[in-house]
Amino acid sequence: MQTERRRQLSTADERRETVLRTAIGAFASRGYFGTTTTEVAKAAGISQAYVYRLFPNKESLFAAVVEHCFVRVRESLEGGAAEAKGSSPEAVLSSMGDAYARLISDNDLLLVQLHAQAAAVSVPAIRDAVRAGYARTVEYVRGASGGDDRQVQEFFAVGMLCHLVVSMEAQEVDAPWTRTLTAGIRHY
Template identity: 35%
Template sequence: MRKTADERRADVVRAALKEFSRFGLYGTSTDAIARAVGVSQPYLFRLYPTKRDIFIAAGHHCFQRTCEAFRDAAHGLDGQEALDAMRLAYLQFAEDRELLLMQMQLYVAANSDEEIRREVLQWWHELWSLLGRLTGIRDSVITEFMSCGMLMNVLVALDACDGSLGWDMLVAVQEHTTSTAVLHASTTGAAQAAPPDRASVPTQRVWPPDGGTFQGLPAGTAAVCTRPA
């Protein structure tokens, strides 16, 4: 059965995401995308007039998938519980290098292309607003959440997701968040225990190499690394 134009566009976005995430806007050829989809370049440009249009469509898909993952994770939750669930959902994206690498390529391209910059900035604002609506948490906590997410993007781009400084902190955050969620879910009795308040959570040190030390911060927050001079 012959595919519709909309179905072909979806195929193009999937193929483009794979190519752009590796080689970026300027290093990717439309010929490679067309061959991956199984269409001619003239037909590809009937679906999307320019390579920039394809790049923007792939970027929009990338942000949409992130927003959908956060909505699904936070469903039925609010406050810190919702944020912890979204934190775990985003950590799962480490297995999908294409999605996180595409984010990095978007930020690079935005530096030299005004149209892309406007699009990406709008998606960023929408993502930030979504986090606020889903959690009701103050901006400073959302900033910590986004900072950890960007750290993960960088470590995935560097293929440094095993034993590297920073990744250990993210894994420790995940373990703390998971154990807290399990404890909360398994609480019995008429009144279930609420998730611990951030200010009351014991501080946690995360192992750093090279003699550096992490300042003690509540588990689940972005740690600050201090190193000897």
């Protein structure tokens, strides 16, 4: 009978994954400096002390969360590429853009990327995570779409424009300037 009894404790690895998943919501609003490890712990349903058993310090924790976000973004782009109608760079990029728009309809993922960019300026470990994330993502987009430098660059430029729109909640404001910035940008 014991053999079949459910574990009530998670393994450390499972907990680490839970933390990575839930910490996205914790870091999304106030970013690296503005979010406390207590908030991260609460979101994961563990004690603050245990966060420090799973990660050596706040910096590594945030860097791991950032890497996790990039993985999710790439998975979403892969999905987009798979369901593209046609194999021209334009068709693939458009379908990828659509998949990305769906992924970030929950804003948290996008906001963590924005905050990661901001923290990258002063925290080397985070800068490295951001660089590695974009390195892989740019190369993935280039390879999967077959687009040239110009097209790939524009793909990311539009992505950055999304960050701007979401960060100041420009969709909530009905004015010519917001319509200009959001023109043609999908959101769900």
